Amino acid sequence: MTAFLTALALGAGYNTALVTIGAAILGGSAGAIGAFVLLRKRSLVSDAVSHGTLPGLALAFILMALLTGDGRNIVALMAGAALSAALGLFCVEWITRRTRLTEDAAIGAVLSVFFGFGIVLLTVIQSLQTGGQAGIAGYLLGSTAGMLRSEAETIAVAALATGAAIFVLRRPFTLVCFDEGYAATRGIDVRLTDLAMMGVLLAVTVIGLKVAGLVLIVALTIIPPVTARFWTDRPERMVLIAAAFGAAAGYVGAAISASDRGLPTGAVIVLTAAAFFALSLVLSPVRGLMSGLATRLRFRRRVHERQGLLALARGEAIYDPLTIKVLRRAGHIRADGVATLEGRAAAAAAVREEALWGLYRRLHPDEAAALDHQGLAPIAKALPPDVVADLAARLDPAGAGAR
Amino acid sequence: MSAPTLIADHGRTLGQSHPDSPLAISGLTVSYGEKPVLFSIDFVVPKGAMVAIVGPNGAGKSTLIKAALGIVPRVAGEVTVFGAPYEKARHRIAYVPQRASVDWDFPATVRDVVLMGLYREIGFLRFAGRRHREKALACLERVGMAAFADRQIGQLSGGQQQRVFLARALAQEADLYVMDEPFAGVDAATERAIIAVLKELNGAGKTIVCVHHDLATVPDYFDHVLLVNVRKIADGPVAATFTSHNLQATYGGRLAAAHVEEVAVGREAAGEGR
Numbered sequence: 001m002t003a004f005l006t007a008l009a010l011g012a013g014y015n016t017a018l019v020t021i022g023a024a025i026l027g028g029s030a031g032a033i034g035a036f037v038l039l040r041k042r043s044l045v046s047d048a049v050s051h052g053t054l055p056g057l058a059l060a061f062i063l064m065a066l067l068t069g070d071g072r073n074i075v076a077l078m079a080g081a082a083l084s085a086a087l088g089l090f091c092v093e094w095i096t097r098r099t100r101l102t103e104d105a106a107i108g109a110v111l112s113v114f115f116g117f118g119i120v121l122l123t124v125i126q127s128l129q130t131g132g133q134a135g136i137a138g139y140l141l142g143s144t145a146g147m148l149r150s151e152a153e154t155i156a157v158a159a160l161a162t163g164a165a166i167f168v169l170r171r172p173f174t175l176v177c178f179d180e181g182y183a184a185t186r187g188i189d190v191r192l193t194d195l196a197m198m199g200v201l202l203a204v205t206v207i208g209l210k211v212a213g214l215v216l217i218v219a220l221t222i223i224p225p226v227t228a229r230f231w232t233d234r235p236e237r238m239v240l241i242a243a244a245f246g247a248a249a250g251y252v253g254a255a256i257s258a259s260d261r262g263l264p265t266g267a268v269i270v271l272t273a274a275a276f277f278a279l280s281l282v283l284s285p286v287r288g289l290m291s292g293l294a295t296r297l298r299f300r301r302r303v304h305e306r307q308g309l310l311a312l313a314r315g316e317a318i319y320d321p322l323t324i325k326v327l328r329r330a331g332h333i334r335a336d337g338v339a340t341l342e343g344r345a346a347a348a349a350a351v352r353e354e355a356l357w358g359l360y361r362r363l364h365p366d367e368a369a370a371l372d373h374q375g376l377a378p379i380a381k382a383l384p385p386d387v388v389a390d391l392a393a394r395l396d397p398a399g400a401g402a403r
Numbered sequence: 404m405s406a407p408t409l410i411a412d413h414g415r416t417l418g419q420s421h422p423d424s425p426l427a428i429s430g431l432t433v434s435y436g437e438k439p440v441l442f443s444i445d446f447v448v449p450k451g452a453m454v455a456i457v458g459p460n461g462a463g464k465s466t467l468i469k470a471a472l473g474i475v476p477r478v479a480g481e482v483t484v485f486g487a488p489y490e491k492a493r494h495r496i497a498y499v500p501q502r503a504s505v506d507w508d509f510p511a512t513v514r515d516v517v518l519m520g521l522y523r524e525i526g527f528l529r530f531a532g533r534r535h536r537e538k539a540l541a542c543l544e545r546v547g548m549a550a551f552a553d554r555q556i557g558q559l560s561g562g563q564q565q566r567v568f569l570a571r572a573l574a575q576e577a578d579l580y581v582m583d584e585p586f587a588g589v590d591a592a593t594e595r596a597i598i599a600v601l602k603e604l605n606g607a608g609k610t611i612v613c614v615h616h617d618l619a620t621v622p623d624y625f626d627h628v629l630l631v632n633v634r635k636i637a638d639g640p641v642a643a644t645f646t647s648h649n650l651q652a653t654y655g656g657r658l659a660a661a662h663v664e665e666v667a668v669g670r671e672a673a674g675e676g677r
Contacts, residue, residue, distance in 0.1 A: 168527075178506075178516075178519070183471070185493060185498040186522065233510050235515060237510075257532070362589060364591070366588065367560045367561060381550070383560075384546075384593075385547050385550070386596050387547075
């Protein structure tokens with residue numbers, strides 16, 4: 001525990017601090033690009049990319065082992081991983097475009113073939129008469145323990161570069177994700193933008209292999225964006241929040257892993273990200289379970305208030321205890337159940353609201369059905385002013401309550 | 404001087420012969436697989452016109468504007484915008500897509516969508532400033548949606564979503580507005596609000612092209628019409644072109660004769676012509 005706290009505070013030595021910071025930057029970039037990929041509805045592609053890295057990784061290791069006697073050269077391994085992931089991505093694109101298979105089917109096929117081939121190559125590596133076979137295992141599940149300073153620096157700088165690329169490309173990414181047809185009319189090359197998006201995704205995946213591992217890096221591009229969606233309804237903010245969650249997961253994951261050599265980094269990062277997700281699922285003010293419950297309770301109170309006010313306007317007696325409670329809390333009725341002055345005004349307003357909404361429902365049934373909580377929200381807030389004016393004009397010449 | 408390719412030459416001629424036309428289309432052909440969806444469409448939009456593109460379902464109306472604007476690839480054909488190649492003048496066009504073309508659960512507020520119309524003005528790297536946000540709000544004001552600026556777009560009704568798309572187009576300050584079914588599935592009040600904005604734009608000298616499905620309102624809303632069903636059937640001023648004869652030719656048996664008689668203009672003229 002103390003070792004973990006020391007690592008969290010970046011006090012566990014220069015190398016560990018560098019790795020932790022590198023993992024945080026990587027997590028940030030992965031979250032940001034993952035947010036765009038999620039909005040483009042292509043999250044599964046990151047799965048194909050990560051599994052597609054294995055054959056290239058293994059081939060690069062074999063090649064370096066034969067040439068230099070040691071396969072653990074991070075630059076060569078990254079290059080190999082990037083090339084084979086790009087080939088995998090190309091296969092997915094080609095299959096999707098040239099055959100009747102859908103993208104998810106193509107991803108499944110490519111992913112398993114590449115991964116299977118990679119596993120075969122790993123077996124070959126185990127039989128090689130060379131050192132450092134254990135080094136390649138770190139790429140499967142992620143390992144920051146014993147990482148070299150040069151490796152950590154490479155990861156940090158490369159992750160920073162992808163972050164910069166995402167910042168520069170954020171506008172085309174947003175437009176293409178929202179509406180590719182409209183984006184095309186604004187002079188954006190949709191195919192090129194998609195290619196850039198996949199390129200950044202590929203880069204982040206390859207950079208993150210050593211830290212998070214190829215089986216689990218995909219979680220870093222999917223979980224933080226999904227978590228971020230709970231907290232905002234705006235595109236740029238969602239990308240920033242996804243980056244923040246990814247960075248936090250990367251930071252905590254790397255710190256824990258560095259403090260205890262038994263824990264693979266990737267697993268800790270994923271569990272941390274999942275914990276953020278679970279918390280957001282419950283607590284989010286926009287779409288969380290708690291806020292959903294609060295909304296339902298508020299809605300119920302609104303229904304009772306409206307029913308109570310309409311009953312007041314008709315001079316009917318109110319028996320429902322919740323209705324009475326709601327009306328009394330709002331000051332519409334006194335303790336003995338008699339309507340207050342405000343209560344009578346509110347009742348008249350409620351009658352008018354009902355009449356306007358009723359007219360709207362009759363005139364535009366499809367539109368009305370599409371609106372949330374139609375009829376209970378104040379009409380002036382739910383509909384554009386000209387529509388409300390039109391309804392009022394139709395209602396008033398005939399006198400309130402006519403028809 | 405080396406000889407340019409035939410097609411490039413064709414495009415230059417098209418631009419030279421229609422330097423003022425906001426949108427000139429020549430020989431436009433689009434196919435899905437080997438089935439032509441549109442075949443050899445020639446169409447010149449007059450400057451300052453309110454144009455309706457009319458035809459039955461599956462006639463290629465939406466495809467026509469999508470191909471003209473480079474959204475779907477074309478097999479053949481040239482397009483010029485104010486006499487210039489499309490690529491050079493696309494910023495003078497504002498496109499309003501069909502409402503169903505986007506996922507309304509996208510994390511964006513009404514204001515975010517309108518700001519998309521200002522991306523060119525804001526610049527590639529910079530952030531939207533106060534001036535841009537105010538301009539977006541002013542565009543929303545024109546379509547009666549200013550009070551909805553901070554609402555998530557999925558919470559809007561169909562008519563409200565269409566208004567937001569129109570506001571985004573207004574933000575682009577274009578000279579030509581190309582709209583795909585702007586009145587489909589919107590309430591009557593929204594239809595009135597949209598047509599009022601379009602007439603106002605038209606009064607200011609802007610050109611409007613709409614894919615339109617409601618034959619009854621064509622003579623009221625538009626002054627120019629293109630009748631299309633894979634091939635061009637007819638085009639010209641509504642008064643001369645929107646005849647029962649042409650409508651029968653466009654819709655074939657798909658439209659009851661009584662309905663054609665009801666919506667068509669210049670019944671007598673068409674009758675005499677037969």
